[in-house]
Amino acid sequence: MTLDARIPEGPIAGKWRRWLDDHKLVGPRNRPSHRVIVVGTGLAGASAAASLGAQGFKVDSFCFHDSPRRAHSIAAQGGINAAKDFANEGDAVQRLFYDTIKGGDFRSREANVWRLAQVSTNIIDQATAQGVPFNREYGGQLATRSFGGVLVKRTFYTRGQTGQQLLLGAYQALQHQVAEGNVTVHNRHEMLDVVLVDGVARGIIARNLITGAIERHAADCVVIASGGYSNAFYLSTNAMGSNATAAWKATKKGAYFANPCYTQIHPTCIPQSGEYQSKLTLMSESLRNDGRIWVPRDPDEQREPQDIPEEERYYFLEERYPAFGNLAPRDIASRAAKVVCDDGLGVGGTKRGVYLDFRDEIERQGRDAIEGKYLNLFQMYERITGDSPFEKPMMIYPAPHYTMGGLWVDYELQTTVQGLFAIGEANFSDHGANRLGASALMQALADGYFIAPHTVMHYLATQRKKPLDTEHEAFVEAEQGVRSQIDRLMSAQGTKSPQAIHREVGAIMLDKCGMLRTREGLLEAIEQIREIRARFWDEVRVDGSAEEFNPTLEYAGRLADFIELSELMCEDALRREESCGGHFRGEHETEDGEALRHDDEFAVVTAWQYPEDGLDAGAFEPHDEPLVFNEVKLATRSYK
Amino acid sequence: MNFQLEIWRQDSRDAPGHFETKHVEDVDPEASFLEMLDTLNEDLVAKGGRTVAFDSDCREGICGTCALTINGMPHGPNQVTTCQTYMRDFEDGSTITVEPFRNNAFPAVRDLAVDRSALDRIIQAGGYVSVTTGPQPDPNSQPVTPEVHQTVMDAAICIGCGACVAACPNGAAMLFTGAKVTHLNNLPQGQPERDERSRNMVLQMDEEGFGGCTNYGECARVCPQDIGIDVIGMLNREYRRSSRTKKKTHPKKMVAQ
Numbered sequence: 001m002t003l004d005a006r007i008p009e010g011p012i013a014g015k016w017r018r019w020l021d022d023h024k025l026v027g028p029r030n031r032p033s034h035r036v037i038v039v040g041t042g043l044a045g046a047s048a049a050a051s052l053g054a055q056g057f058k059v060d061s062f063c064f065h066d067s068p069r070r071a072h073s074i075a076a077q078g079g080i081n082a083a084k085d086f087a088n089e090g091d092a093v094q095r096l097f098y099d100t101i102k103g104g105d106f107r108s109r110e111a112n113v114w115r116l117a118q119v120s121t122n123i124i125d126q127a128t129a130q131g132v133p134f135n136r137e138y139g140g141q142l143a144t145r146s147f148g149g150v151l152v153k154r155t156f157y158t159r160g161q162t163g164q165q166l167l168l169g170a171y172q173a174l175q176h177q178v179a180e181g182n183v184t185v186h187n188r189h190e191m192l193d194v195v196l197v198d199g200v201a202r203g204i205i206a207r208n209l210i211t212g213a214i215e216r217h218a219a220d221c222v223v224i225a226s227g228g229y230s231n232a233f234y235l236s237t238n239a240m241g242s243n244a245t246a247a248w249k250a251t252k253k254g255a256y257f258a259n260p261c262y263t264q265i266h267p268t269c270i271p272q273s274g275e276y277q278s279k280l281t282l283m284s285e286s287l288r289n290d291g292r293i294w295v296p297r298d299p300d301e302q303r304e305p306q307d308i309p310e311e312e313r314y315y316f317l318e319e320r321y322p323a324f325g326n327l328a329p330r331d332i333a334s335r336a337a338k339v340v341c342d343d344g345l346g347v348g349g350t351k352r353g354v355y356l357d358f359r360d361e362i363e364r365q366g367r368d369a370i371e372g373k374y375l376n377l378f379q380m381y382e383r384i385t386g387d388s389p390f391e392k393p394m395m396i397y398p399a400p401h402y403t404m405g406g407l408w409v410d411y412e413l414q415t416t417v418q419g420l421f422a423i424g425e426a427n428f429s430d431h432g433a434n435r436l437g438a439s440a441l442m443q444a445l446a447d448g449y450f451i452a453p454h455t456v457m458h459y460l461a462t463q464r465k466k467p468l469d470t471e472h473e474a475f476v477e478a479e480q481g482v483r484s485q486i487d488r489l490m491s492a493q494g495t496k497s498p499q500a501i502h503r504e505v506g507a508i509m510l511d512k513c514g515m516l517r518t519r520e521g522l523l524e525a526i527e528q529i530r531e532i533r534a535r536f537w538d539e540v541r542v543d544g545s546a547e548e549f550n551p552t553l554e555y556a557g558r559l560a561d562f563i564e565l566s567e568l569m570c571e572d573a574l575r576r577e578e579s580c581g582g583h584f585r586g587e588h589e590t591e592d593g594e595a596l597r598h599d600d601e602f603a604v605v606t607a608w609q610y611p612e613d614g615l616d617a618g619a620f621e622p623h624d625e626p627l628v629f630n631e632v633k634l635a636t637r638s639y640k
Numbered sequence: 641m642n643f644q645l646e647i648w649r650q651d652s653r654d655a656p657g658h659f660e661t662k663h664v665e666d667v668d669p670e671a672s673f674l675e676m677l678d679t680l681n682e683d684l685v686a687k688g689g690r691t692v693a694f695d696s697d698c699r700e701g702i703c704g705t706c707a708l709t710i711n712g713m714p715h716g717p718n719q720v721t722t723c724q725t726y727m728r729d730f731e732d733g734s735t736i737t738v739e740p741f742r743n744n745a746f747p748a749v750r751d752l753a754v755d756r757s758a759l760d761r762i763i764q765a766g767g768y769v770s771v772t773t774g775p776q777p778d779p780n781s782q783p784v785t786p787e788v789h790q791t792v793m794d795a796a797i798c799i800g801c802g803a804c805v806a807a808c809p810n811g812a813a814m815l816f817t818g819a820k821v822t823h824l825n826n827l828p829q830g831q832p833e834r835d836e837r838s839r840n841m842v843l844q845m846d847e848e849g850f851g852g853c854t855n856y857g858e859c860a861r862v863c864p865q866d867i868g869i870d871v872i873g874m875l876n877r878e879y880r881r882s883s884r885t886k887k888k889t890h891p892k893k894m895v896a897q
């Protein structure tokens with residue numbers, strides 16, 4: 001199958017407008033007879049469901065959370081980008097477009113990124129109209145700040161709780177549509193399969209997580225907005241429940257999974273403290289605006305950081321990347337931290353940490369100014385570690401954070417399965433091989449508010465309407481499949497909790513498919529993961545029953561999918577014989593240790609097909625979508 | 641560190657519940673309360689026992705999912721979420737009771753997990769600005785002063801965990817509702833629906849069976865986001881104001897499920 005992204009013809013700036021002008025509409029009176037399923041209530045899912053509901057469609061919205069407001073988007077701290085130029089720097093769509101393409105190391109689709117930059121400005125207007133309280137300047141105007149990897153101040157924020165406020169805006173819009181009778185929210189429901197009728201997505205199988213009932217839901221199309229897969233690494237900054245099951249079940253039904261090896265390791269997280277640790281906590285990147293990152297030059301340094309004189313401190317980002325310094329993009333900042341720690345310069349109990357120091361800016365701007373910007377982050381840090389960043393530099397270390405890879409989608413955000421859409425972090429998105437700070441919220445909301453509602457409408461308008469029938473054999477079959485996996489898990493006779501096995505997989509992934517990958521390591525990892533996959537079903541134990549609220553059962557099912565996905569992540573990393581963005585292959589680096597791309601061979605999106613007869617009988621098959629660059633010249637990304 | 645836990649066990653919404661004693665040993669003081677429970681559960685799985693069901697997600701105090709009553713205090717001793725409560729906050733060797741958030745409007749799910757959809761229905765009754773997706777005015781056309789922004793943000797940061805409800809001797813949800821009303825009714829965007837919002841949200845609170853506020857102030861004392869009791873004053877004022885204005889002929893009314 002050739003991958004056709006279906007990008008509209010013509011000059012890039014007019015593509016989206018032209019698409020909108022040509023797209024088909026469903027008349028307002030016909031809309032209520034169409035049902036749309038949206039899986040996920042994060043920024044992408046909630047905004048899409050609310051917008052489709054407001055257009056007049058009947059929407060079934062699903063989340064495994066106890067309330068749609070708890071989706072993982074709630075945790076985003078730093079901000080959201082928009083090309084508004086409120087800071088009067090000459091910022092514009094073109095510049096946001098270029099920054100995103102360059103930030104992604106020239107591995108994203110031009111047309112999509114341009115559209116993203118275009119609609120970015122509407123998001124801020126939309127959110128403000130909903131009552132999202134963006135930070136304001138003294139005159140009452142919206143405030144902005146700068147974020148990693150760019151030289152303009154285009155990031156909007158609501159204190160350190162931008163994701164929370166944006167999500168609550170979308171959640172409230174969703175609840176408004178619930179009150180209007182257009183949206184039904186199925187909370188504490190987990191989608192466990194998508195149902196294809198004649199190759200077209202027509203519904204899902206979901207488990208009611210309270211009663212354990214397996215339910216069939218039919219619709220005219222299905223939108224997946226289930227978030228990213230960073231938890232494949234076990235410890236990540238993602239919420240405990242974040243998982244890849246929805247996307248992975250879609251993959252098993254024929255949707256291609258693109259660029260799985262593009263994962264982002266975030267530079268500013270609190271280092272791990274022990275084996276019992278269940279997740280890692282991100283400290284917003286905005287801290288890098290005023291904090292300086294360093295390690296002692298002496299590997300055997302014993303003094304408290306405050307007592308180490310200036311000349312004995314190694315400000316490695318400032319030295320290596322004078323133009324961007326502490327604001328270098330995430331992949332570069334993370335790798336630099338890893339390198340200094342590998343060289344034995346790391347700090348803290350595990351020696352895997354670097355300092356993030358506010359001393360100079362506290363002196364320069366005053367404690368009040370710093371408090372005004374970061375108080376809640378400082379408090380959070382102190383709460384977790386017991387140290388105050390006002391007295392002692394923070395300790396940070398990179399942690400898995402975001403996944404650029406995901407379900408392959410065309411320009412209309414449709415996967416390779418007809419009628420199955422993917423939005424937000426769940427798709428392979430617009431970020432190429434690396435995402436810039438404050439761009440995920442932008443993309444999730446661009447997809448949900450401004451793109452999917454139109455492309456879904458267009459899809460519905462172009463389909464001959466067929467009656468919905470959950471008695472169809474496709475539903476029966478899909479339900480049986482779901483039931484048999486649950487039975488298999490419940491009857492497994494092992495002695496290990498899913499957590500214990502997950503920890504094993506995660507350790508392999510972090511070590512061999514993390515910030516630095518090599519051919520040898522990846523081959524080993526694939527071997528080890530296959531071996532875990534083989535013994536998983538004998539080793540795991542699930543307590544309780546399938547007819548009740550059973551978090552162990554939920555976990556085990558998600559882990560089974562993570563194990564398969566982890567293997568694919570390694571396969572993709574192995575096949576991509578180059579370094580780009582978050583994907584760094586030890587064999588492909590420049591003389592001074594920077595990422596070395598091979599554009600002639602790898603300026604492509606790799607979309608993987610799940611073997612029809614299952615993983616034991618077949619192998620994942622790669623399909624390449626060539627990336628064409630007309631607007632930008634491929635350059636070596638330099639932040640020096 | 642070692643602890644004796646008295647944990648609430650309940651198989652389902654309608655099943656009777658009881659306390660069960662568990663012992664945990666060699667707990668790292670730096671582990672969080674939930675990590676301590678994870679370890680207990682891992683052990684239970686390995687040994688063929690029945691795990692203790694509880695809810696959590698972000699584990700950094702923002703999603704509002706975690707909801708344990710620890711030693712009688714919703715969330716625990718420190719006015720932070722359960723997930724931000726660390727074992728170093730407890731005395732070595734002590735006995736700790738662990739219960740769910742209790743309220744009539746929060747039916748039990750299993751063990752320590754409860755159903756808080758009642759709070760969603762309060763939002764459905766009016767906790768939004770009725771804008772649909774589409775072109776909107778320039779945000780700077782409606783300036784908001786930093787003072788108003790501060791009042792709004794201090795309320796808007798509510799995480800909807802329901803600790804206020806669990807702490808209130810009357811089982812009131814007024815801190816939660818007051819926070820949303822304070823957020824939206826203070827903003828220019830919230831003005832057109834101001835009265836309807838206050839009225840309908842209060843009606844929905846009653847519909848769900850939440851109690852009324854008699855100024856115990858327990859809610860604000862346990863609120864992990866430090867939302868002040870003044871939002872309840874605001875809610876009362878806004879409700880009074882709304883009852884002076886003419887009622888709509890078809891007030892929206894939700895039915896509790």
Ligand SMILES: Cc1cc2nc3c(=O)[nH]c(=O)nc-3n(C[C@H](O)[C@H](O)[C@H](O)COP(=O)(O)OP(=O)(O)OC[C@H]3O[C@@H](n4cnc5c(N)ncnc54)[C@H](O)[C@@H]3O)c2cc1C
Nearest residue numbers: 040041042043044064073078079191227424425438440441
């Ligand atoms: C700590 C942290 C901080 C961040 N800060 C920023 C920032 O400052 N700026 C920025 O731009 N980005 C940030 N990001 C990234 C950004 O938050 C996410 O990429 C984005 O919120 C993802 O939104 P989403 O809607 O795609 O998915 P999510 O918010 O993850 O939502 C997923 C939804 O899908 C549901 N779901 C999943 N699987 C199923 C299933 N099988 N059945 C039913 N429902 C299911 C869940 O219940 C949930 O509702 C941050 C991320 C983290 C981890």
Ligand code: FES
Nearest residue numbers: 697699704706723
């Ligand atoms: S788990 Fe999110 S607030 Fe505690």
